[in-house]
Amino acid sequence: MIQMTDVTKIYSNGSVALSNISVHIDKGEFVFIVGPSGAGKSTFIKLLFREELPTSGHLVVNGWNVGQMRPSEVPYLRRSLGIVFQDFRLLPNKTVYENVAFAMEVIEAPRREIQKRVYAVLDLVGLRAKARAYPAHLSGGEQQRVAIARAIVNNPLVVIADEPTGNLDPDTSWEIMKIFDRINKDGTTIVMVTHDQPMVDAMRKRVIAIEKGRIVRDQARGVYGYED
Numbered sequence: 022m023i024q025m026t027d028v029t030k031i032y033s034n035g036s037v038a039l040s041n042i043s044v045h046i047d048k049g050e051f052v053f054i055v056g057p058s059g060a061g062k063s064t065f066i067k068l069l070f071r072e073e074l075p076t077s078g079h080l081v082v083n084g085w086n087v088g089q090m091r092p093s094e095v096p097y098l099r100r101s102l103g104i105v106f107q108d109f110r111l112l113p114n115k116t117v118y119e120n121v122a123f124a125m126e127v128i129e130a131p132r133r134e135i136q137k138r139v140y141a142v143l144d145l146v147g148l149r150a151k152a153r154a155y156p157a158h159l160s161g162g163e164q165q166r167v168a169i170a171r172a173i174v175n176n177p178l179v180v181i182a183d184e185p186t187g188n189l190d191p192d193t194s195w196e197i198m199k200i201f202d203r204i205n206k207d208g209t210t211i212v213m214v215t216h217d218q219p220m221v222d223a224m225r226k227r228v229i230a231i232e233k234g235r236i237v238r239d240q241a242r243g244v245y246g247y248e249d
């Protein structure tokens with residue numbers, strides 16, 4: 022599903038974000054990526070959806086050879102992924118329904134299928150009642166639930182999340198994490214960067230710790246392991 026072999030990422034300013042990372046993430050896994058600020062966690066995530074290219078090494082995501090693929094193929098890689106960010110990134114001028122439907126419109130799904138599927142994912146995140154609301158009228162937790170609905174509406178194989186609870190209070194963070202857990206139990210792989218220690222410690226999922234661009238720990242049913 023995700024296979025990194027000896028992957029190094031050096032930014033154009035010479036900054037070494039990842040050095041010689043090798044890791045395998047299987048279908049259906051739930052993986053937390055943890056580590057201090059500047060360790061390379063976001064870079065790890067950005068390589069997966071080809072926001073950044075590896076400087077060297079081999080990276081395969083959902084069958085796509087990320088370093089070698091043609092730019093015209095990138096949308097196909099990204100369709101196999103759902104991406105959730107800390108700052109939600111919803112379209113302010115579209116309703117909840119339209120934000121989620123938009124992800125299906127761009128792949129030219131039939132209108133009736135869009136309607137059925139959008140309501141199904143809004144049910145899953147508990148937001149059907151807010152389908153006509155605009156993002157500005159939603160709480161942070163609700164906005165993140167819309168972003169999750171949008172990320173999963175096209176049935177991705179992998180959901181990637183970069184600090185999805187970073188802007189949310191602990192109770193809301195728990196609600197969001199329960200949704201990710203449910204999506205994972207339905208078979209979707211989850212790769213999540215987080216600084217949320219209590220959450221990682223409670224969930225007991227696989228934990229990959231990155232420090233100074235290297236994997237320093239890879240633990241099944243792991244813990245957060247830092248004091249920040």
Ligand SMILES: Nc1ncnc2c1ncn2[C@@H]1O[C@H](COP(=O)(O)OP(=O)(O)OP(=O)(O)O)[C@@H](O)[C@H]1O
Nearest residue numbers: 032034036037038057058059060061062063064065
């Ligand atoms: N676009 C960029 N250009 C140059 N250097 C970068 C760029 N993005 C990240 N870096 C550097 O690469 C290293 C890893 O950064 P990255 O953002 O991946 O860390 P992180 O673990 O996600 O940190 P945080 O927890 O603070 O988000 C850092 O030294 C950072 O300064």
